Amino acid sequence: MSTSGPRRLLILLPYLWLGLFFLVPFLIVIKIALSDSVTASPPYAPTFSLDEGLAGLRAAFAALDFENFVWLAEDGIYLKAYLNSVKVAAIATLLTLMIGYPVAYAMAKAPQDWRKTLLLLVILPFWTSFLIRIYAWIGILKNEGFLNLTLMKLGLIDQPLAIMHTEIAVYIGIVYSYLPFMILPLYASLERIDGRLLEAAEDLGCSAFAAFRQITLPLSLPGVVAGCFLVFIPAIGEFVIPDLLGGSGTLMIGKTLWLEFFSNRDWGVAAAVAIVLLTILIVPIVLFQRHQQKHQEELG
Amino acid sequence: MNFHDPASTAAQAEPVSALTQDRTPLIRFENVTKTFGSFTAISDLNLNIREREFFSLLGPSGCGKTTMMRLLAGFEEVTSGRILLDGQDLTGIPANRRPVNMMFQSYALFPHMSVAKNIGFGLKQERWKKSDIQDRVDEMLALVQLEDFADRKPHQLSGGQMQRVALARSLAKKPKVLLLDEPLGALDKKLREETQFQLMDVQDRLGLTFIIVTHDQDEAMTVSSRIAVMKAGKLLQTDTPARIYEHPASSYVADFIGNVNLINVELAGMDGELALARWDGGTRLAIRPQPEDVLTPGARKTLVLRPEKIHVTKDQPAEAPNVNRVEGTVEEISYTGSASTFLVRLDGGQLIRAQEANRLLTSRREVDWNDRVWLSWRAGACVLVDA
Ligand SMILES: Nc1ncnc2c1ncn2[C@@H]1O[C@H](COP(=O)(O)OP(=O)(O)OP(=O)(O)O)[C@@H](O)[C@H]1O
Numbered sequence: 212m213s214t215s216g217p218r219r220l221l222i223l224l225p226y227l228w229l230g231l232f233f234l235v236p237f238l239i240v241i242k243i244a245l246s247d248s249v250t251a252s253p254p255y256a257p258t259f260s261l262d263e264g265l266a267g268l269r270a271a272f273a274a275l276d277f278e279n280f281v282w283l284a285e286d287g288i289y290l291k292a293y294l295n296s297v298k299v300a301a302i303a304t305l306l307t308l309m310i311g312y313p314v315a316y317a318m319a320k321a322p323q324d325w326r327k328t329l330l331l332l333v334i335l336p337f338w339t340s341f342l343i344r345i346y347a348w349i350g351i352l353k354n355e356g357f358l359n360l361t362l363m364k365l366g367l368i369d370q371p372l373a374i375m376h377t378e379i380a381v382y383i384g385i386v387y388s389y390l391p392f393m394i395l396p397l398y399a400s401l402e403r404i405d406g407r408l409l410e411a412a413e414d415l416g417c418s419a420f421a422a423f424r425q426i427t428l429p430l431s432l433p434g435v436v437a438g439c440f441l442v443f444i445p446a447i448g449e450f451v452i453p454d455l456l457g458g459s460g461t462l463m464i465g466k467t468l469w470l471e472f473f474s475n476r477d478w479g480v481a482a483a484v485a486i487v488l489l490t491i492l493i494v495p496i497v498l499f500q501r502h503q504q505k506h507q508e509e510l511g
Numbered sequence: 512m513n514f515h516d517p518a519s520t521a522a523q524a525e526p527v528s529a530l531t532q533d534r535t536p537l538i539r540f541e542n543v544t545k546t547f548g549s550f551t552a553i554s555d556l557n558l559n560i561r562e563r564e565f566f567s568l569l570g571p572s573g574c575g576k577t578t579m580m581r582l583l584a585g586f587e588e589v590t591s592g593r594i595l596l597d598g599q600d601l602t603g604i605p606a607n608r609r610p611v612n613m614m615f616q617s618y619a620l621f622p623h624m625s626v627a628k629n630i631g632f633g634l635k636q637e638r639w640k641k642s643d644i645q646d647r648v649d650e651m652l653a654l655v656q657l658e659d660f661a662d663r664k665p666h667q668l669s670g671g672q673m674q675r676v677a678l679a680r681s682l683a684k685k686p687k688v689l690l691l692d693e694p695l696g697a698l699d700k701k702l703r704e705e706t707q708f709q710l711m712d713v714q715d716r717l718g719l720t721f722i723i724v725t726h727d728q729d730e731a732m733t734v735s736s737r738i739a740v741m742k743a744g745k746l747l748q749t750d751t752p753a754r755i756y757e758h759p760a761s762s763y764v765a766d767f768i769g770n771v772n773l774i775n776v777e778l779a780g781m782d783g784e785l786a787l788a789r790w791d792g793g794t795r796l797a798i799r800p801q802p803e804d805v806l807t808p809g810a811r812k813t814l815v816l817r818p819e820k821i822h823v824t825k826d827q828p829a830e831a832p833n834v835n836r837v838e839g840t841v842e843e844i845s846y847t848g849s850a851s852t853f854l855v856r857l858d859g860g861q862l863i864r865a866q867e868a869n870r871l872l873t874s875r876r877e878v879d880w881n882d883r884v885w886l887s888w889r890a891g892a893c894v895l896v897d898a
């Protein structure tokens with residue numbers, strides 16, 4: 212089959228888009244990561260310019276080095292931030308799964324004419340700005356916030372619970388924000404399970420729980436995997452939630468990056484941090500793609 | 512049309528079969544009613560099914576066949592009445608504790624398990640030893656001739672293979688009763704017939720009781736020891752295939768099973784052993800009545816006459832007291848390979864369907880479109896049912 216001109220153009224379009232808005236910026240970031248920090252504008256050197264001709268370009272290339280990456284490896288704080296990000300993202304993903312699964316399950320079992328409404332309720336929070344919702348959590352979690360006042364009024368506690376500016380607050384924020392990304396794929400895979408499979412299992416001697424364990428759970432696994440990746444991947448690089456809800460003790464790579472960039476004005480190190488983060492994320496992203504593809508093939 | 516009262520025909524039809532007569536029933540439906548909200552799906556139904564029967568449920572869509580199976584399997588609870596299995600009341604016993612297995616119309620194979628795992632699923636639930644499960648699975652795979660497919664996943668099988676896996680899975684526990692809800696619906700004719708015989712063979716060899724739902728009456732005729740014809744949640748007739756076909760209890764049953772001519776007649780009297788009836792006030796017909804027929808002169812009845820019982824000839828058949836003859840014009844001939852069906856318009860305007868085996872090549876067939884023909888049938892070839 213030969214591709215005609217207009218069609219080839221159509222296929223080229225996404226590549227053009229990716230090249231322009233992903234590849235070129237990414238190359239710029241790599242270049243900055245390989246540059247040195249200077250107190251100037253822009254705050255890195257060398258800069259490529261054609262003023263000095265080919266020799267100038269060659270000199271600029273020669274000035275690039277891996278100094279920033281060496282710096283990242285030598286200073287333990289970055290490794291700690293990376294590891295802590297992975298830990299926080301992993302635990303938050305697990306919590307989201309534990310909360311999301313029963314919710315998605317209940318939604319999939321709900322009467323047909325309720326499901327659309329329930330689905331709408333799940334995505335309803337997206338209608339409010341993410342930032343506002345996180346600020347709202349500050350109002351709930353702070354010492355004289357809604358939660359503590361209510362609990363004290365009820366006489367359950369005498370001292371306000373110190374949740375704000377702790378890692379717990381970060382977990383609450385991430386779980387809250389990313390729950391829909393967990394529920395939606397879970398719901399999709401749970402809802403697709405043919406009810407007759409469960410009847411068949413029961414017919415063959417399964418109790419309701421045994422049928423859940425042997426039929427529902429394995430068949431919803433694609434949804435579990437998809438949901439976990441959709442939460443884990445963005446949670447690793449999360450900046451707003453740890454910044455607003457977490458304390459100085461919550462070391463996350465997104466926050467480190469922000470500090471390097473804005474407080475230290477060290478674009479070189481910040482860019483290096485971003486590139487390392489991307490390499491860390493590529494592994495789960497590739498795994499996710501593979502999984503989706505395999506799943507598609509099995510369905511088709 | 513005017514139908515028989517189903518309750519009375521069901522009662523009358525029940526004890527006929529010699530094959531199954533003196534066995535005590537394995538399954539008893541006692542006054543079973545099932546309602547969904549205000550809708551009555553099964554209405555005050557009584558039925559006995561005996562051990563080792565191959566029992567078919569036949570009826571139009573929505574008449575309650577699947578509901579009856581689901582009641583028996585335990586997926587639905589009866590609204591009133593009760594179902595007994597081997598003398599034990601099944602009320603309140605959940606599906607997973609009933610010695611009844613079901614083969615689903617959609618097969619309901621577990622997509623994430625191999626063929627062998629699917630078949631062994633029920634045994635695993637009963638905590639069989641691994642080696643015993645393996646042995647039984649192998650036995651079942653051999654039974655359905657899928658030995659080479661043990662490790663395949665369901666999505667790697669053809670429709671016919673999936674159907675056989677579903678059969679093997681439902682048979683693996685050797686349940687007392689196997690329910691088959693339109694098991695062969697997705698198969699082509701040839702595979703269907705092959706599988707029908709396989710089913711009969713399995714049922715016979717394992718000594719099980721099968722209840723099958725089917726839309727295909729030929730299938731029901733082929734496999735069943737008895738057939739129940741249902742309509743709107745009631746049983747119209749429960750009988751052997753031959754009795755259902757040749758001695759339908761009502762014109763509805765007659766019409767539902769196979770092709771039929773339903774002729775409205777008025778009883779005129781007796782001529783020795785034969786009953787005489789007037790057809791549309793004109794033609795006199797002779798009918799050899801059944802012992803149970805009540806023959807009141809003047810009563811309106813429906814004559815059930817199967818097309819293949821009618822002879823089509825160009826010459827007028829010889830007159831005899833037990834032969835009915837009518838004349839008409841051929842309007843349509845349909846050729847089905849082994850037989851040809853003639854639609855004949857009688858001089859009185861009625862349309863009669865007659866079928867002749869194609870004993871000659873079609874090119875040598877005597878009768879053609881628009882020919883004048885004689886239709887004849889013997890008094891013993893038709894039955895009377897209530898109009
Ligand atoms: N869960 C239910 N809720 C309400 N009505 C139901 C339910 N299940 C079945 N029915 C109704 O009961 C009637 C009998 O249904 P059933 O499935 O037994 O029909 P069937 O004889 O198996 O038909 P088919 O040949 O089309 O499979 C139908 O009118 C159906 O709409």
Ligand SMILES: [Mg+2]
Nearest residue numbers: 576577578692
């Ligand atoms: Mg049905």
